[in-house]
Amino acid sequence: MQVLTPHVYWAQRHREVxxxxxxxxxxxxxxxxxxxxxxxxxxxxHGAKGDNQYMFTLEFLEPVKPEIHHKSTQRQVDIKIRKQEERWWDRLTLQEKRPLFLAPDFDRWLDESDAETELQAKEEQRLNKISIESRLRKDPYLGLKKGYLFMYNLVQFLGxxxxxxxxxxRLFILGQDSFYDTFHTMADMMYFCQMMAVFEVINxxxxxxxxxFFPALIQVAGRNVILFVIFGSLEEMQNKPVVFFVxxxxxxxxxxxxxxxxLACIDTDWPVLTWLRYNLWIPLYPLGVVAEAVAVIQSLPIFDESRLFSLLLPAALGHSLSFSYTLxxxxxxxxxxxxxxxRHLYKLRQRRYRSRKRKVH
Structure with a gap:
């Protein structure tokens, strides 16, 4: 089989060839x-002369280190060699006349001044990274914190x-009949989950x-008003279909x-779950608030009639102030x-997708 010479392109930095x-x-x-x-x-x-055995030799201008790093791809073989001394070479080979198969790699080519600028920029970046890392105090309790958050989210997920x-x-088996006893069958678990949700304000x-803090407080407090005040304190509300929808x-x-x-606690990203997390709230969150508003509106006449949680007033101002005004x-x-x-969730969604685009590009 004929031995041929491939096309070779070269470039250098102060430290490498x-x-x-x-x-x-x-x-x-x-x-x-x-x-x-x-x-x-x-x-x-497969080179310029088709599929063959290819070889070449290059005697370098100055000594290089014996460790040679190379990587083969479908299109080419990339080779990186470290210089013994960090300095700029006038040419690659000891012989002054450049071999015919050798040419500059203009995709990576820099002149000496540009290479010096690049070297200084890398050194500044390295020193800045060291400075930042030295100022950041490592958290010795990071593993414990992640373990707690993982278990909290796991418990809430299971609930x-x-x-x-x-x-x-129950909906598939009983149909619309399941609407009327939702509270009696699901209230205990919902009580547990919503009491646990208080940690989302504390965390x-x-x-x-x-x-x-405020978005978490708004959601947790709002749901607890619906669950404990509207549904929990009024037996008349517990059999209404709105409980099912909420x-x-x-x-x-x-x-x-x-x-x-x-999964975020263990640095794991499941694309399907991520998409659901940042898109499912768009229809469901407003629908949930509408269902909660319906529950509040349905409870107003019940609070007026029962005078539950009404505020007693002096005789000159009247007997009491109905809790329905507060609602x-x-x-x-x-x-x-x-x-x-x-608005908060939309910003989180935009930030997430912007960061993913940066990773892709």
């Missing part, structure tokens, strides 16, 4: 450095998924998570939100909270 051998699908690549500072290359591949699965099964205050919308959102945060104000605040939380 780069060679790019135009040989696709290279096999049996053998690269060695001889005692006389000569690089010897031999490989089987809300239990509610979601049970309500779905940002302790610096365990980077999410905002519980079902809450559990659907959380069944995908908590496992997303749970009417709460309705306005509910939709204000919807705007704040939707």
């Amino acid at each position: 780069y060679l790019r051998v135009e040989l696709s699908d290279a096999k049996n690549v053998d690269i060695s450095l001889q005692e006389n500072n000569t690089l010897q290359f031999r490989a089987q591949g 809300f998924s239990w509610i979601f699965v049970n309500m779905t099964v 940002p205050l302790l610096g365990l998570v980077k999410t905002g 519980f079902y919308l809450w559990s659907t959102i959380e069944t995908f939100r908590y496992p997303f945060y749970m 009417q104000l709460y309705l306005v605040l509910m939709f204000l909270g919807l705007f704040i939380n939707v």
Whole structure:
């Protein structure tokens, strides 16, 4: 088989020499450095003369280190060689006349001044990184914090998924009849999950998570008003279909939100779950607030009639102030909270997709 010479392109920096051998699908690549500072290359591949055995030798201008790093791709073989001394070479080879198969690699070519600028920039970047890392104090409790957050999200995921699965099964089996006893079958687990959700307000205050304190407070407080005040204190509300829709919308959102945060604790990203986390809230969150508003409106006449939680007033002002007035104000605040939380979630969504685009590019 005829032995041929491939096209070789070179470039340099103060510390390294780069060679790019135009040989696709290279096999049996053998690269060695001889005692006389000569690089010897031999490989089987597809070059300018088709599929053949290709080889070349280069005697470098100055000594290089014996460690040679190379990487073969479908199109070429990339070689990186370290210089013994960090200095700029006038040419690559000891012989003044450049070999015919050798040419500058203009994709990586820099003159000496540009290379010096690049070297200074890398050194400044390295020193800045060292300076920043020295100022950052490593958190000795990071593993413990991640373990706590993982377990919290796991418990919440199991609780809300239990509610979601049970309500779905009951809906398929009983149909509309399942609307009327949702509270009696699901309330205990929902009580547990919503009491646990108080930690979502505490965690940002302790610096365990980077999410905002006020959006978490608005959501947790709003849901607890609906659950404990509207549904929990009024037996007349517990058999209404609106309970089903409120519980079902809450559990659907959380069944995908908590496992997303749970996997984030172990630096794992599941694309399907990530997409659901940042898109499912768009229809479900406003629907959940609408369902909560319906529950509040339905409870107003019941609070007026029962005088539950009414505020006693002096005789000159009347007997009492109905709690329904407080709930009417709460309705306005509910939709204000919807705007704040939707704006917050939209910003999180935009930030997430911008960061993913940067990673792709």
